[in-house]
Amino acid sequence: MIENSQLLYQCKDCSLRQLSTLIVHEDEFDPMCRNTVQLHFSKGETILKQGGRATNLLFLHRGVVKFSYRYDTGSNYIMTIITGPKLVGGANLFFRDINIFSLTAMEDCEVCMVDIEDFKGLALRNPTYVLAMIEQAMDMFQHSIFNFISLAHNHVNGRIATVLLYLWDHVYKDSEYKFTVSRKELAEFAACSHENVINTLSRFRREGLIEFEGKKIVILNHETLTEISKKG
């Protein structure tokens, strides 16, 4: 366990540790933390770069991050947006050595970079632990896949509704964060042009489904939006 009063998050409060020590003994878990680096990322900073080596397992204590894929042409696609606490190294860990996606802080973030060999060591000695961690990571996949399905099946209306509901229910729910998702980012998430996002949001507002409070988008009519997300 890292003993350092400078750290915002003391290891004793760490939710990964709390989760882990339900399964493995503290004496197994704590040594892993000695090689672990805790970092702060400001809003907008890149945490992992697409194409870079995946050397660490990431645990997001607090904050919001986006997984995005950049094309040669320069356009971006946001695969998913996740809020901590959550294991976010999964996609890069379980796939290959190279990061398939970039990871960018959308809010200030506290992240622990766990040494992957230490983690594998712990995992190999404790099979139940692997299964638990995989379950964690799969959660993320499941949401992504449902977003993808909405993408494949729906028109822009429905896709934007899906994305708004996802952000509301799973990322910014009960949060006092400003809803700092730009129209451009919403467009990259819903896979359409930013003009289309702007028009659609305006229409949703005129129809009383959502409301703008400064930067924040407030969902007024969850039910109708769910309808749109399913049918349109």
Place this chain on the structure above:
Amino acid sequence: MIENSQLLYQCKDCSLRQLSTLIVHEDEFDPMCRNTVQLHFSKGETILKQGGRATNLLFLHRGVVKFSYRYDTGSNYIMTIITGPKLVGGANLFFRDINIFSLTAMEDCEVCMVDIEDFKGLALRNPTYVLAMIEQAMDMFQHSIFNFISLAHNHVNGRIATVLLYLWDHVYKDSEYKFTVSRKELAEFAACSHENVINTLSRFRREGLIEFEGKKIVILNHETLTEISKKG
């Protein structure tokens, strides 16, 4: 090990067993097979039904299957198409108890239904084995995700090119199977109307990129199609 001369695939030839016994001892693996049921599915048969209970881990010895998602409206979306030998229970295993997708045979298939508790037992005694199996299952996800990214980013041209290349390179490569993917199925995979598939395929043929041999689609110009898949 199942001793039954009726079986098309004897356990000694099983590629899951060959793969597994690289990691775990035969004496660990073989007892699992005693509860395992080997089944044949004819082209078009449903192997797993969306919404049903996920009670088994599936290993596809031979054949081609599609993972598809059905909407209330009746329209289908094909998430991926894969060929054996491959562990195909992953998506349903690692997510929840309920099948998120239906699994349908697109060619005659040989499948083993492995008891999930037996598998978990084996996995828990052999952590390395879990990691190896997950790596297997992740392969499938990675391909799906790249298909999704193509879906999100490209116009129909590019999406159809992506789907054709995927089928050619990863499903029907070097195979003497008839390329029995109907226009309707291609449309469900590329997420567009079947008319659009028909038109696009005709255009690709006129441009000399592909050729029809009876039911089979033959890719003539892999390079240009790759270009289209990336840029269009």
Place this chain on the structure above:
DNA sequence: CCTGTAACATGAAATATTTCACCTTTTAGG
């Protein structure tokens, strides 16, 4: 405080896609 940049916004033209109507060919079943 000024200024440039990025984000937000709107409408019209251009393009892409779906839907529909219709036809032909292939396939499966009686």
Place this chain on the structure above:
DNA sequence: CCTAAAAGGTGAAATATTTCATGTTACAGG
């Protein structure tokens, strides 16, 4: 062998979406 159903195919009209042109607003740096 006949027939109905399914799959393949085409083109035009309707619709959805993007692109472009333009302008406004918000915000950070000098």
